[in-house]
Amino acid sequence: MTLPFAIIAGLTVGSAIAAMSLRNLVHCALSLVLTFAGLAGLYLQLNAEFVGFTQILVYVGAVSILIVFAILLTRSTEPKDEPTTVTPWVGISVAVGAFLTMALAVLASPVGKRIAAPAPEVSVKTLGQKLMTDYVLPLEVMALLLTAAMLGAVIIAMKDKEGSR
Amino acid sequence: MAELFAKLDQFPVTLKAWLMNLLQGFLPEWTLPLVSAAISITPILAVFPLMFALTTVIERKGLGRIQNRIGPNRVGIPLTNIRLFGFGQFIADGIKSLIKEDVVPRAADKVVHFLAPIALLIPVLLTYSVLPFGKNMVPLDLPQTGLLFFFAVGASTELSVFMAGWSSRNKYSLLGAMRAVAQMVSYEIPLILSSLTVVMITGTLSLTAIVESQATVHFGFLHNWHLFTPWGLVGFFLFLTAAAAEANRTPFDLPEAESEIIAGYFTEYSGFKFAIFFLAEYLGLFAMCGLGITLFLGGWLPPVNIAPFTWIPSWCWFLGKLSALIVLFIWLRGTLPRLRTDQLMGFAWKFLLPMTLINLVVAALWHLLANNIPLVARWPLGFAMLAVPYWLLGRSFEAKFTKREYRFAN
Numbered sequence: 001m002t003l004p005f006a007i008i009a010g011l012t013v014g015s016a017i018a019a020m021s022l023r024n025l026v027h028c029a030l031s032l033v034l035t036f037a038g039l040a041g042l043y044l045q046l047n048a049e050f051v052g053f054t055q056i057l058v059y060v061g062a063v064s065i066l067i068v069f070a071i072l073l074t075r076s077t078e079p080k081d082e083p084t085t086v087t088p089w090v091g092i093s094v095a096v097g098a099f100l101t102m103a104l105a106v107l108a109s110p111v112g113k114r115i116a117a118p119a120p121e122v123s124v125k126t127l128g129q130k131l132m133t134d135y136v137l138p139l140e141v142m143a144l145l146l147t148a149a150m151l152g153a154v155i156i157a158m159k160d161k162e163g164s165r
Numbered sequence: 166m167a168e169l170f171a172k173l174d175q176f177p178v179t180l181k182a183w184l185m186n187l188l189q190g191f192l193p194e195w196t197l198p199l200v201s202a203a204i205s206i207t208p209i210l211a212v213f214p215l216m217f218a219l220t221t222v223i224e225r226k227g228l229g230r231i232q233n234r235i236g237p238n239r240v241g242i243p244l245t246n247i248r249l250f251g252f253g254q255f256i257a258d259g260i261k262s263l264i265k266e267d268v269v270p271r272a273a274d275k276v277v278h279f280l281a282p283i284a285l286l287i288p289v290l291l292t293y294s295v296l297p298f299g300k301n302m303v304p305l306d307l308p309q310t311g312l313l314f315f316f317a318v319g320a321s322t323e324l325s326v327f328m329a330g331w332s333s334r335n336k337y338s339l340l341g342a343m344r345a346v347a348q349m350v351s352y353e354i355p356l357i358l359s360s361l362t363v364v365m366i367t368g369t370l371s372l373t374a375i376v377e378s379q380a381t382v383h384f385g386f387l388h389n390w391h392l393f394t395p396w397g398l399v400g401f402f403l404f405l406t407a408a409a410a411e412a413n414r415t416p417f418d419l420p421e422a423e424s425e426i427i428a429g430y431f432t433e434y435s436g437f438k439f440a441i442f443f444l445a446e447y448l449g450l451f452a453m454c455g456l457g458i459t460l461f462l463g464g465w466l467p468p469v470n471i472a473p474f475t476w477i478p479s480w481c482w483f484l485g486k487l488s489a490l491i492v493l494f495i496w497l498r499g500t501l502p503r504l505r506t507d508q509l510m511g512f513a514w515k516f517l518l519p520m521t522l523i524n525l526v527v528a529a530l531w532h533l534l535a536n537n538i539p540l541v542a543r544w545p546l547g548f549a550m551l552a553v554p555y556w557l558l559g560r561s562f563e564a565k566f567t568k569r570e571y572r573f574a575n
Contacts, residue, residue, distance in 0.1 A: 026331060027277070030277065050313065053310050053313045056317040057316055061323060065327070072331075123309055124309050124310065124370055
């Protein structure tokens with residue numbers, strides 16, 4: 001474990017915890033953005049430059065704005081003074097249990113003992129060519145899905161009141 | 166003679182190499198990358214804020230001239246009669262904003278309010294790290310993802326604007342932030358799509374390689390700037406329009422429309438935090454101009470490959486083009502009125518977006534037909550393919566805004 005990894009991982013996990021435990025929704029959203037940025041940092045550490053910067057462009061740049069707008073348009077951001085009604089211990093124990101099971105399974109699996117294949121020279125060009133040849137069908141399906149979602153959103157938003165024109 | 170000029174051109178690079186050589190003697194090994202980065206950062210932090218300071222004075226003087234008044238012309242060197250045509254103004258302004266009281270509203274969200282200007286300035290400064298300022302002068306060369314880095318880091322400023330507006334607990338701030346975010350998100354699409362043409366033609370995301378791809382020469386003297394192609398010409402103006410909106414410049418400065426919402430998202434900022442917003446806004450504009458220069462105006466290349474032009478150092482060309490674009494933006498600010506919000510959004514989605522998409526098709530055809538159709542026929546063909554939609558789209562726009570409808574006033 002190197003020092004940069006420790007810093008990024010700490011930041012990611014810490015901000016994720018903050019995103020769950022803070023009372024003000026906008027603060028939660030901002031912490032979540034920090035988590036996204038930390039994940040991008042982890043991608044960059046793995047030499048996945050393209051994925052890392054795309055993560056920042058899409059999640060920090062766009063998804064965060066979406067979340068924030070959704071919060072502002074739907075409810076008040078003022079934190080309520082009510083005490084927390086849900087005790088966190090059940091959730092924490094489930095999460096720790098799940099993490100331990102997965103960690104043990106990963107450590108016990110033979111994958112880790114395999115000799116790592118030499119990292120292939122992945123350029124943005126090869127990524128693009130793969131997307132346009134081998135993975136063109138998933139790409140198109142995703143594009144269709146997104147277009148359908150966008151049209152649906154427009155239709156929902158377009159619903160005018162009777163006689164408002 | 167030419168060698169001397171080549172040495173002058175590479176002077177910053179040799180200076181850094183000399184400094185690193187000197188420091189290698191007595192600094193421990195692990196500090197060297199950090200020191201190298203610090204030396205690369207220093208000129209950015211020195212040149213561009215200074216340019217911002219001078220721009221504020223030039224802008225006020227230029228706007229003054231356009232509006233038939235004089236503008237600042239008093240402040241020079243204190244305790245003397247030297248006035249420097251008012252160019253001491255920015256020092257006075259800087260000192261003023263440093264010693265002013267920093268007022269934070271009682272209802273404000275203190276932490277977010279404090280973090281917002283920092284979260285705005287840092288990404289803006291980061292965008293400078295991939296711009297090639299001169300030959301061999303790029304602080305961080307990302308051969309795979311240079312342009313993507315620029316847009317990714319630039320996109321994260323939107324959230325800082327929101328943070329500033331929301332944390333102030335002021336309806337004008339929030340309105341300004343909402344306007345700013347909506348505008349930046351909308352105009353980011355034409356911005357990225359118009360620069361995508363260059364990526365399609367050059368086949369690379371590296372900004373250094375994009376500049377070098379424009380170094381080939383036409384007719385024995387003219388550099389192959391992307392501006393000189395039909396898609397590049399149109400792409401550059403689309404890029405400039407989107408960049409003006411992205412940087413909140415007039416005619417797209419609705420987020421801080423003084424006459425309606427005071428100062429938009431930084432209404433509740435005072436003292437040096439306000440100065441940081443001001444600085445970040447201008448630095449963002451400079452970075453956008455720098456990217457436009459790199460993509461379309463040949464970066465640090467001179468326009469023609471003839472002796473007196475090639476003698477001028479490459480970084481002088483870059484800074485010269487940047488200054489010219491800044492003056493253009495000042496001119497635009499003095500000339501154009503502000504848009505209305507619906508006009509702004511309509512312009513982005515109904516005009517800029519279709520135009521950038523058509524431009525992408527034209528760029529693809531330009532590339533694919535390179536061997537089949539000679540340049541003499543390809544240029545007018547490409548230009549016509551862009552001019553006709555421009556006319557059609559623009560016409561429908563004009564028709565829409567000729568008759569004004571007053572809904573809330575008679």
